[in-house]
Amino acid sequence: MPDETYGSYQNEIYGKGSLMGILPSVTTDPRLLEGQARKALGERSFNYVAGGAGEKATMDSNRLAFRQWKLLPRMLRSMDHQDVSVKLFGQKYNSPLLMAPVGVQGIFHEDKETGLAEVCEEVGVPYIMSTAATSTIEEVAAASNNGHRWYQLYWPHDDEITLSLLQRAKAAGFTVLVVTLDTWSLGWRPADLDKGYVPFIKGVGCQVGFSDPVFRKKFEDNHGCKIEEDIVGASQAWLNQIAAGGAHTWEELALLRKNWDGPIVLKGIQHVEDANKALEYGCNGIVVSNHGGRQVDGAIGSLDVLPEIVDAVGEQMTVLFDSGVRTGVDIIKALALGAKAVLVGRPVIYGFGIGGRDGAKQVLKGLLADLWQSMGLAGIRTVADCDRTVIRRVQHGGDVKAML
Numbered sequence: 001m002p003d004e005t006y007g008s009y010q011n012e013i014y015g016k017g018s019l020m021g022i023l024p025s026v027t028t029d030p031r032l033l034e035g036q037a038r039k040a041l042g043e044r045s046f047n048y049v050a051g052g053a054g055e056k057a058t059m060d061s062n063r064l065a066f067r068q069w070k071l072l073p074r075m076l077r078s079m080d081h082q083d084v085s086v087k088l089f090g091q092k093y094n095s096p097l098l099m100a101p102v103g104v105q106g107i108f109h110e111d112k113e114t115g116l117a118e119v120c121e122e123v124g125v126p127y128i129m130s131t132a133a134t135s136t137i138e139e140v141a142a143a144s145n146n147g148h149r150w151y152q153l154y155w156p157h158d159d160e161i162t163l164s165l166l167q168r169a170k171a172a173g174f175t176v177l178v179v180t181l182d183t184w185s186l187g188w189r190p191a192d193l194d195k196g197y198v199p200f201i202k203g204v205g206c207q208v209g210f211s212d213p214v215f216r217k218k219f220e221d222n223h224g225c226k227i228e229e230d231i232v233g234a235s236q237a238w239l240n241q242i243a244a245g246g247a248h249t250w251e252e253l254a255l256l257r258k259n260w261d262g263p264i265v266l267k268g269i270q271h272v273e274d275a276n277k278a279l280e281y282g283c284n285g286i287v288v289s290n291h292g293g294r295q296v297d298g299a300i301g302s303l304d305v306l307p308e309i310v311d312a313v314g315e316q317m318t319v320l321f322d323s324g325v326r327t328g329v330d331i332i333k334a335l336a337l338g339a340k341a342v343l344v345g346r347p348v349i350y351g352f353g354i355g356g357r358d359g360a361k362q363v364l365k366g367l368l369a370d371l372w373q374s375m376g377l378a379g380i381r382t383v384a385d386c387d388r389t390v391i392r393r394v395q396h397g398g399d400v401k402a403m404l
């Protein structure tokens with residue numbers, strides 16, 4: 001049962017820490033988390049999650065963008081009825097935090113997607129499942145149980161396969177479709193390129209495709225053998241569907257709109273004109289995101305474009321945010337600039353790599369407790385109260401290296 005106040009994790013750590021000598025096994029310091037994960041994970045898995053495109057300039061920009069906004073805390077306000085719940089697409093959620101879709105979770109811990117989905121249900125955070133998963137749609141749904149789950153589509157080029165994935169996601173209780181637009185091909189990622197590391201080449205992260213009846217039949221018809229008899233060939237065929245072979249177009253969104261009854265959210269929007277187009281093409285929301293700086297190096301910091309996008313479409317559609325969120329105060333800043341909720345990727349995966357289910361749970365609970373504490377101490381009672389009056393932009397951005 002999720003703790004709906006989220007204040008108690010701090011008490012849990014202080015209480016148990018001082019009374020029983022039990023300390024958290026995953027650091028609560030956002031500056032130390034990546035280093036702890038580096039020690040726990042194999043080199044290639046660590047490089048994969050921590051890596052970014054090019055010289056990581058966009059990863060830096062993501063953090064610097066946060067540093068340029070400061071809170072203006074208010075005092076002597078009763079926080080007796082503090083509430084961090086939000087409503088997204090007519091559904092109430094306990095907090096404005098969502099688990100970002102992250103591929104190949106099985107390379108970070110054997111608990112894989114099913115374990116993380118279970119944890120998300122326990123802490124009350126919606127789990128967004130990636131198409132590049134090491135578990136099937138149906139396995140994740142079973143593990144997520146009564147938890148909120150959204151499905152992230154890497155959009156196959158073959159429409160029949162796309163329709164099959166949508167049908168499976170719907171049947172498995174995924175309520176929101178998140179269509180990622182910025183990764184129709186992998187970015188230029190030196191850390192992976194130098195080690196020749198692509199987990200999918202040997203079928204890792206292809207479980208959604210390999211378990212899909214339409215993809216299976218087409219593969220067998222075209223290759224004259226079963227997937228299990230040619231894993232490398234099947235991996236290539238799956239990758240050609242979801243992460244190679246060119247970008248889709250705005251016009252093609254009609255297929256998704258026609259075949260998905262629930263909300264459709266476009267992930268990877270960084271330009272006001274694209275936000276306007278998302279609206280024009282009948283989408284219900286967007287994630288302002290640069291994929292955590294993993295795709296276009298030198299792209300603008302994600303938080304830097306949030307205000308103008310919110311000004312353009314925030315009244316008509318749900319604007320979500322990700323890329324660079326590391327603390328509770330980061331969440332407050334994104335909300336203050338108009339995001340309705342935020343997605344977090346790497347920090348949770350670091351915790352997951354360090355301690356599987358338990359490690360991921362510590363990170364998620366920590367973020368929620370930090371959000372709760374910081375909102376309260378800043379005098380912000382509800383997410384609705386978290387508007388542009390609670391922050392101010394300053395010129396001195398701080399040293400991003402001190403943070404990362």
Ligand SMILES: Cc1cc2nc3c(=O)[nH]c(=O)nc-3n(C[C@H](O)[C@H](O)[C@H](O)COP(=O)(O)O)c2cc1C
Nearest residue numbers: 049100101102103130180291292323324344345346
């Ligand atoms: C290891 C890794 C794998 C990812 N895989 C996916 C994916 O399969 N689908 C997707 O839409 N985004 C994927 N992302 C991007 C995240 O959803 C999110 O946009 C990004 O991690 C946010 O930035 P943050 O890590 O700074 O929080 C991935 C990110 C990482 C770090």
Ligand SMILES: O=C(O)C(=O)c1ccccc1
Nearest residue numbers: 103104132183205243294
């Ligand atoms: O690595 C990523 O960022 C990502 O989004 C991805 C893309 C294809 C397969 C797995 C993950």
